[in-house]
Amino acid sequence: MTKSEWLRESREHLGLSQTDLRNLLNTALNRSYDKSRISRWENSKENIPAEVIKQIESLMATRKKRAKVIALANQKGGVGKTTSSLNIAAALRRVGRRVLLIDLDPQASASDWLLGPKGLDYFREGRSIYHNLLNDRPIEECIIRTEEEENLQLAGFDLISSHINLAEADSRREPGFEHALAENLDRVANG
Ligand SMILES: Nc1ncnc2c1ncn2[C@@H]1O[C@H](COP(=O)(O)OP(=O)(O)OP(=O)(O)O)[C@@H](O)[C@H]1O
Numbered sequence: 001m002t003k004s005e006w007l008r009e010s011r012e013h014l015g016l017s018q019t020d021l022r023n024l025l026n027t028a029l030n031r032s033y034d035k036s037r038i039s040r041w042e043n044s045k046e047n048i049p050a051e052v053i054k055q056i057e058s059l060m061a062t063r064k065k066r067a068k069v070i071a072l073a074n075q076k077g078g079v080g081k082t083t084s085s086l087n088i089a090a091a092l093r094r095v096g097r098r099v100l101l102i103d104l105d106p107q108a109s110a111s112d113w114l115l116g117p118k119g120l121d122y123f124r125e126g127r128s129i130y131h132n133l134l135n136d137r138p139i140e141e142c143i144i145r146t147e148e149e150e151n152l153q154l155a156g157f158d159l160i161s162s163h164i165n166l167a168e169a170d171s172r173r174e175p176g177f178e179h180a181l182a183e184n185l186d187r188v189a190n191g
């Protein structure tokens with residue numbers, strides 16, 4: 001395989017468009033590459049700089065590892081949980097990580113922000129973290145993919161949305177319920 005073919009294949013494997021890759025490299029390497037530069041690298045019209053090869057090799061190496069789970073929780077209201085979650089998700093995406101944001105707050109502020117009134121349509125379709133945790137819907141079926149939603153496309157990450165009905169989870173006391181999300185996430189953590 002030539003270096004150009006390797007670059008295209010790696011980029012596609014990472015789920016990045018040429019524009020995504022350009023943004024990622026410019027952020028990570030403090031450069032100002034344009035999209036046509038990526039095209040020239042992929043079409044063997046220009047040599048790929050060593051630092052670019054290194055950056056992509058390191059992304060491919062981390063891609064093979066199991067997903068990391070980051071939870072943001074604080075009992076106090078209004079301390080920036082929602083804002084931080086959205087920004088951390090978008091920032092990780094910008095540096096080339098694949099991100100699944102899960103809204104676990106019955107207030108559903110992150111879902112409202114990202115989906116607006118369409119959040120209710122997804123809920124009616126049975127796609128929310130409520131349906132996964134309380135109705136045993138497989139977690140894969142609850143994920144709203146970035147391609148499906150304009151606002152998600154802009155942010156680049158996938159989402160499992162929330163709904164006020166999730167408040168029922170607080171009264172679920174059967175043993176093991178506290179592990180339900182971790183167990184369900186195992187199904188998608190390597191995907
Ligand atoms: N780093 C920050 N600097 C200044 N303002 C911020 C920052 N982070 C969040 N805010 C503002 O603080 C307010 C509360 O933030 P946010 O809604 O993210 O908190 P929260 O912990 O999710 O709240 P809740 O408990 O209601 O879910 C919002 O108006 C938000 O814009």
Ligand SMILES: [Mg+2]
Binds near residue numbers: 081082083105107
């Ligand atoms: Mg919040």
